Amino acid sequence: MNEMPYRTYSQYLKNKYNAKVYKLPINLPVTCPNRDGCVGEGGCIFCGEVGAGFENLDNKLTVSQQINQNMQYIKEKYKANKFIAYFQNFTNTYVDFKAFKQYINEAIKPNIVEISISTRPDCINDNILDFLKQIKIENNIEITIELGLQTVNYKTLKIINRGHTLAEFIDSVLRIKERGFEVCAHLILNLPWDDVTDVIENAKILSALKVDYVKLHSLYIVRDTYLAQLYKQDKIQMLSKEDYINRVILFLKYLKKDIVVERLLGRAPKKETLFVNWNTSWWKIKDEIVEKMNDLHAKQGDVCDYLNGKAIKKFHNE
Numbered sequence: 001m002n003e004m005p006y007r008t009y010s011q012y013l014k015n016k017y018n019a020k021v022y023k024l025p026i027n028l029p030v031t032c033p034n035r036d037g038c039v040g041e042g043g044c045i046f047c048g049e050v051g052a053g054f055e056n057l058d059n060k061l062t063v064s065q066q067i068n069q070n071m072q073y074i075k076e077k078y079k080a081n082k083f084i085a086y087f088q089n090f091t092n093t094y095v096d097f098k099a100f101k102q103y104i105n106e107a108i109k110p111n112i113v114e115i116s117i118s119t120r121p122d123c124i125n126d127n128i129l130d131f132l133k134q135i136k137i138e139n140n141i142e143i144t145i146e147l148g149l150q151t152v153n154y155k156t157l158k159i160i161n162r163g164h165t166l167a168e169f170i171d172s173v174l175r176i177k178e179r180g181f182e183v184c185a186h187l188i189l190n191l192p193w194d195d196v197t198d199v200i201e202n203a204k205i206l207s208a209l210k211v212d213y214v215k216l217h218s219l220y221i222v223r224d225t226y227l228a229q230l231y232k233q234d235k236i237q238m239l240s241k242e243d244y245i246n247r248v249i250l251f252l253k254y255l256k257k258d259i260v261v262e263r264l265l266g267r268a269p270k271k272e273t274l275f276v277n278w279n280t281s282w283w284k285i286k287d288e289i290v291e292k293m294n295d296l297h298a299k300q301g302d303v304c305d306y307l308n309g310k311a312i313k314k315f316h317n318e
Contacts (some may be wrong), residue, residue, distance in 0.1 A: 002018065003251070004290065005290060005293040005294060005298060005299045005300060006252050006255075006261045006279065006293070006300040007257065007258070007259065007260050007261055007300060008260070008261060009260050009261065009262040010127035010265070010289065014239050017082050017113060018093040019080075019081065019082050019289055020078065020080055020081075020082070020181045021080070021083065021113065021114075022074045022078065022080045022083055022084070022086060023083070023086040023087055023116065023223045024058050024066070024071055024074065024083050024084065024086060024112075024139060025057075025070065025086050025088045025089070026056075026063055026066050026067065026068040026086060026088060026089060026103075026107070027057055027058070027059040027061075027066065027067075027083060027088065027089045027193055028059055028063075028089070028090070028092055028095065028103060029059040029060070030089075030090050030091060030094055030095050031090055031091070031094065032047075032090050032091040032093065032094060032120065032121065033094055033120070033123065033160065033163060033178075034161060035036055035135070039122065039163035039164070040067070040161055040163040042161060042226065044160050044161050044162060044224060045159075045160050045161050045227045045230075046160065046188075046219065046221070046222065046227045047112040047219075047222070047224035047225065048223070048224065048272065052302065056088065056089055056185075057069060057070065057288060059089075059310070062065055062106065063085075063106035063107055064106045064109075065087060067083075067112070068105075071083055077265040081111055082111060082113050083111055083112050083113065083117070083277055084112070084113065084116050085107035085109075085112050085114070085115045085116070085285045086104070086112040086116045086118070086119045086299060087116065087118055088116070088118050088306075089117050091118075091123050092117050092118055093117065093120075093123045093124060093128055094118050094119070094120070097127065097131075099130070100128070101131060102122070102307045103150060103248055104131075104135055104271065105125055105135075106287065108135070108139050109306040111143070111221060111224070113141065113142065114142040115141060115142070115144070116143075116144045116145075117132075117143070117144070117146065117201065118146055118148070118183070119145065119146070119147065119148070120147070120148055120164065120251040121149065121164050121165035121168040121172040121173075121288045122147075122163070122168045122172075122173040123149050124145065124147075124175060124176065124186040125143050125175075128265065129175055129176060129178075129179045129181070130179070132179070132181065132192065133179045133180070133181075136180075136181075142180075142181070142182070144181065144182040144184055144212070144213070145172075145181055145182070145183055145184070146184040146185075146186065146213075146215070147172060147183060147184070147185055147186065148154065148162075148186045149166075149169050149185050149186060149187060149188060149189065150162065150188045150191065150203065150217075151187065151194055151200050152165055152166050152169075152199060152201050152205045153191075153193070153194055153198045153201075154250070155193070156191055156193040156194055156198070159193055160191065161226075162192075167183075170209065173185075173209045173211060173238075174209075175238060177209075177210065180258060182212040182213065183209075183211045183213070183259075184211065184212065184213035184214065184215055184249050184262060185206050185213070185214050185215070186214075186215045186217060186275075187202050187206075187214060187215070187216055187217065187251075188216075188217045188218070188219050189191040189202070189216055189217075189244065189247045190218055190219045190238070190239040190243070190247060190250060190253060191219060191258050192219075192236040192237055192238065192239075194263060195268035196250060198245045199247045199250055199251050200250065200251070200254050203251045203252075204254060204305075204306060206256075206259065207240075207241070207253065207254070207256040207259065207304055207307065208307060210235065210256075211259060211261065212257065212259065212260060213260045213261070213262050214259055214260075214262065215261075215262040215263055216248060216251070216261070216263060216264050216265060217265065217266035217267075218244055218265035218266050218277055218282075218285075219238070220266060220268045220273050220275060220276035220277065221238075221273055221274040221276070222268065222272055222274075223272060223273065223274060224284045225289070228274055230282055231274055231275065232240050232274070238275060240275075240278075241278040241280065241288075244278075244285075245266075245285070245288055245289050245292060248264055248265075248289050249252055249289065249292060249293055249296070249298055250298045252298075252299075252301075252308075253298055253299075253300070253301070253302040253303045253304075254303055254304055255304065256301055256304050256307075257299075257300055257301030257304065257309075259300075261300070263286075264286050264289055265282050265285055265286065266282075266286070267282050292314065
């Protein structure tokens with residue numbers, strides 16, 4: 001069996017904890033600043049009313065209740081004993097600070113080895129990070145901050161109504177790293193306004209900032225969104241599956257070898273979408289990417305030669 005051509009998240013966790021580790025999604029009663037008028041309205045053009053929480057439990061349940069229910073289900077199905085409490089949906093730091101502290105404290109439970117918090121680059125500040133550092137020290141628990149970036153192309157960020165630019169992402173990564181936390185960046189590699197140059201620059205920026213993880217999403221079109229309107233009006237052209245596969249491979253070749261790749265594409269239920277993954281199972285596309293990389297003898301980091309003064313390397317060969 002061929003070795004995986006990129007650094008997989010499942011193997012990373014298995015090596016780290018000597019066991020399979022499962023994420024338990026937590027759905028908080030929160031929104032986003034580009035939905036409520038703080039930085040914009042309507043949300044990102046691809047985001048539906050439920051955000052990313054297609055499979056989440058009701059946010060009326062407490063954090064503790066959601067963890068207990070999800071943990072029981074995963075324990076019985078997969079015989080698992082180690083878990084990550086994953087604050088997944090919408091912007092989980094865009095909330096009253098007192099409430100945020102309570103939510104995080106509720107997630108401290110036996111068998112929870114990590115806390116992962118999904119948020120926006122413009123919703124991270126020193127107060128939040130200092131509190132989380134205290135939590136990490138007092139409870140000896142790992143904490144990862146997941147940042148939705150989607151693309152480094154500032155023009156595309158404006159088109160998709162992100163409400164922030166690349167600068168906020170860089171600022172938040174630097175602040176997070178100062179506290180010793182790990183960072184996961186979310187990217188969509190097939191946004192209709194991005195080209196292969198943007199794909200490469202995505203990899204370069206994440207590598208230069210030394211993010212720890214990357215989570216790739218394939219763009220899907222949720223019903224009743226502004227993106228859905230553009231799609232039905234033929235104002236956007238979706239990339240082919242083959243082009244997406246090529247973009248993923250190109251991205252991985254430029255990405256530093258030590259960055260962990262959590263996933264290669266996203267998922268969404270067909271009934272909620274007009275377009276998702278070319279009507280193909282996500283795992284089949286993942287297998288196609290791996291197979292093509294192996295056929296090409298391509299691996300993550302193959303062309304990551306642009307850091308640490310590329311132009312003067314010829315003078316420092318000794």
